[in-house]
Amino acid sequence: MKKFINHVDDFLAESLVGFATVHADLVVLNQEPLFVRRKELKPGKVALISGGGSGHEPLHSGFVGYGMLDAACPGQIFTSPTPDQMMAAAKAVDTGAGVLFIVKNYSGDLMNFEMASEMSDVANAMVLINDDVAVENSSYTTGRRGVAGAVIVEKLVGSLAESGANLEECKTFGDRINKRTASMGVAFTSCTVPAAGTLTFKIGDDEIEVGVGIHGEPGRRRAKFEPADAIAAELLTAIVDDLKPASDAQLLVLINGLGGTPLGELYLLFNSTRAWLQQHDLRIARAQVGSLTTSLEMAGASITLCVLDAEMMRHWDSAVHTPGLRWGR
Incomplete structure (x- = not known):
């Protein structure tokens, strides 16, 4: 294993100190319990909190800031954060309008966020993200996994919260976005969790894992390597069959890199996606390309489609200023 590490047990703590120092104009790092919060809170605004295992950066800490999250709770690599992190974060960022928890559908995340929701003194609600169409159940979940669709929900609901919406409105909007969003990914290589020191799974040089999860969970099938057009077609067929867009x-x-894929390849995959959608008389209104929901150094990518309405498009276009996503401000 070759990684920039001093001691495995200190990896997350040292990484977060570096992150918070670089982005000290936007975020504050709380050490005990561990969470990242927005530096400048907006009084009377619904606060958005997300979190999950680390190793998916910039998700979620990288999306703390204006127009997205008010706090993020990072767990150890691929491990859920704990309820005390979530409760402390909620108390720190609540300015009177309550807290919306945005949770990817993984058993540990869901259980711990539900515990925090029940025990917290802060008024709260929850949006569950389950956009992965690859498999119905996986080694980390009961039901569909939450993957890169979380970025879209955090951006759109973050904008709505900035506009002054109340907690119920933010939850309703988040649930609506989740139902209109679907994703599927493919892996070319595995990744190595620092504490394990070995590859999460083995895959041949001429093989791909179609429908892989962001923790390296198995997908729909192990297949021989194919051109980008063929890979895009398989992913998009599954996504469109699920969404059934008019x-x-x-x-x-959203073309999302899993951590080890060059940006040039992601733009090529977008071009394959554009061509397939055009052949099927489907229109791209907005696009985003980049590594936003990663899996350490895994090579591969995911495709996410979200069926926008006028309100959602307006909130996608609105200003955002976070370490990992920023425009219009």
């Missing part, structure tokens, strides 16, 4: 639908396309 012919006049306005689609947001």
Whole structure:
């Protein structure tokens, strides 16, 4: 294992200190319990909190800031944060309008966020993200996994919260976005969790894992390597079959790198996606390309489609200023 590490047990703590120092104009790191919060809180605004195992950066800490999250609770690599982190974060960022927890559908995350929700003195609600269409159940979940669709939910609901919406409105909007969002990924290589020191799974040089999870969970099938057009077609067929967008639908396309894929390849995958959608008379209204929901150094990518309406498009276009995503401000 070759990684920039001093001591495995200190990896997360040292990484977060570096992150918070670089982005000290936007975020504050709380050490005990561990969470990242927005530096400047907006009084009377619904606060958005997400979190999950580390190793998926910039998700979630990288999306703390104006127009997205108010706090993020990082767990150890691929391990859920604890309820005390979530409760402390909620208390720290609540300014009177309550807290919305945005949770990816993994058993540990869901259990711990539900415990925090029940025990917290802060008024709260929850949005569950389950956008992965690859498999119905996986080694980490009961039901569909939450993957890169979390970025879209955090951005759109973050904008709505900035506009002054109340807690119920933010939850309703988040649930609606989740239902209109679907993702599927493919892995070319595995990744190595520092504490394990070995590859999470083994895959041949001529093989791909179609429908892989962001922790390296198995997908739909192990297949021989194919050209980008063929890979995009398989992922998009599954996504479109799930969403069933109307012919006049306005689609947001997110091409997401899993950590080890060059940006040039991601843009090529977007071009394959564009061509497939055009062949199927589907229109791209907005697009985002980049490594936003990663799996350490795994090579591969995921495709996410979100069926936008006018309100969602307006909130996608609105200003955002976070370490990992920023425009319009």
